[in-house]
Amino acid sequence: MPSGRSLFSCLCLLLALLAPTHAVEAADDGRDPIVVKDPHYGEVLYYFYQEDYFPAIVRVLAAKDREQLSDHVQEAELLLGGMYLSYGHHVQAAEIFERLLAGNVAPDIRDRTWFFLAKIWYQRGYLDKSQQALANIERELPRFLQREALMLEAQILIDAGNYDAAIVKLENWKGRSEWASYAKFNIGVALVRLGRVDEAARLLDDLGELDPFNEELTSLRDKANLALGYALLQDGQAQAAKAPLQRVRLEGPFSNKALLGVGWADAEMDRYRRALVPWMELRGRDLLDSAVQESMLAIPYAMAKLDSISQAADHYLNAIEAFYEETNRLDRTIQHIESGQFFDDFVEDNPLDSTGWYWRLEELPEGPEARYLFHLLATHKFQEGLKNYRDLSYLHRNLDEWQQSVDVYGNMLETRKEAYALRLPRVEDALGRADLDEMVGRKLEFDSTLNNIEESHDWLALATQSEFEMWGEITGLENTPALRANIPEAYEVRDKIDLLKGVLQWQLERDFGDRLWRIRRNLRESGEALVDTQRSRRQIDESIRLEPLRFDELSDRVYSLDPRIEGTKMRVEDALFQQRAFLQSIAIGELEAQKQRLDVYSVQARFALAAIYDIASTVGEASE
């Protein structure tokens, strides 16, 4: 019997899985393992350890239904809750946890569980539930979770527009970890949104000058500098905005916006020649980026300001052409997404063998639309929507497979019924011929005869056939008249006969006890066999009585499952359709926004170009 893990370990392991970076510290609890007592519980663990939550959950539910987990009742329940959570089935998970965590569960486990529930609910947009779960945490969490919990709490406040409360929450932040930097950034952003730019500037500036020790922090530093730069630009502090914007790396996810911002800061100060330097750098970059698009208008704008009218006109024309082509590409992408093919490709590219909350889509399917939707991947709504879409596809496939199996089961059951109906008369006939009562009667008769033989010590009754015949022959000879003659030959024969008879009798009497014991043993065994046969007979009778009922019950189940599967499948299809429509609407909304921005830029470019032509013609007329 294998060693498994204790109840505590199971939940620790789940919680560790939910926080992969801390898996080792959370799972290595150092407590003694327990023995897996029910094979069905071990089987659940087998799937659980492979993170195949769906089959693991099904097995727990089935084993619970059959009461096969008697030695692991509470563990199985807690494990089920954890697996529901891992599978993204947060409603059921919460139901179990709320029930179980109210009971006798270690406070640290309870608090951690509430934290992970809060996290999953936040990601799915259930802010109230998430806040409530956080409020249920009674003690201080381990440090690595405490930081995240505080961030989560603050983020909920920020999302709800409650910036002041978020600032208060994060102001007391202590420590020099990455989380502290994120906290500072979030406070800074919250302050900017409140219009308290100077306060935000102090925080973001501090963050913008930090010495990062990894890529994540470098990226956060760029983000802080960018946020500060634009906040100052909007606040009319163009000169001050330049320094943070120039601190952003030249190559990175925020570099285009930073270069654009540096240009605008110079332009704000009428230094158009300087402004052209970062903007011209943007010219060769990916047109998909809104900063690059904007730079295509900014460059001719600066040129016009520098009186390079003809060059400005060329750049506007280039921009109009580029925006037009980009708009066409966007239209084609929108059509592709509307066709539904995009999400089918997505499911095909991602094997459905694992599902659950940990899964994240890292790469979109190859194709032109991927480049437009790339940053949508970073949003919870899109990611969670994709998870649901993927889970629904899994459910659909699962139901499809069962539907085929149920058809086979139906056929199988019908075949069994036919075979049973065919065999039953033969069995009944055979049973009718086997008169068990008569056999019992005969056995009792044998018992009685044997008792009489024993009582009368009738050794001849137990003689074998040959002995009996011999005895008959001897007694026959004894009565031969010739042997009664009074002659020596007759005496001699009579003596021999007496001797033979005596030897035979002596042998029969000697073997009597042994023979009696053997016969009694055989008779007892026959009696036992008869009892077994009677038991079997009763079982057969019971089976004959129950089998049709069993067939009926199985038929009911098989045939009621089919419509149930069909109905659920239709609802899954409907949900898939709706989920796809939802994801399509997000994706298309994103693309439409990009298109709209290009339209606006195109109009601006055309308007500026017209203005240039006007000026040119006015100048021409004046010179004539």
Add this chain to the structure above:
Amino acid sequence: MDAAESESRQQFQSLDQDVQTLKKEVLDLNRDLFLLEEELLFPANSQVAFFISMDVGEYFELDSVNLKIDGKEVANYLYTAREADALIRGGVHRVHMANLKTGDHEIIAVFTGKGPHVRDYRRGATVTIDKGIGAKYLELEITDRVKKQQPEFVIKDWE
């Protein structure tokens, strides 16, 4: 949060609730189907289930298990690294289910893998079982014999 964002979130949550409900229904359905399948294919009276378990696993790295009942091969299962790891961590794999008549049956299991010093290792275990009425669970157990620094393979009734 603007109105459009709020509406979008509500729409997401409404769909999410539907997905949650469907997940529950499909899981319940799977449970019923799982039970039905087992009852139909392996009625309790004749059912025999074979489970593979590992205790510790220091001296043996499981690759495959071959199972014979009364001389007839009924299962030949090749384990992935992930599955073998799940066994080492305490999981139990139901490698085979069968229907057997009451009476004696000879079971032979052959385990292959890497033994001590990462050498190819192939060992068999055999047992004769008396199948009565009612389900029977057999455990094909791989344990470590620390004294001999060797794995041990045993087939026994699940206790």
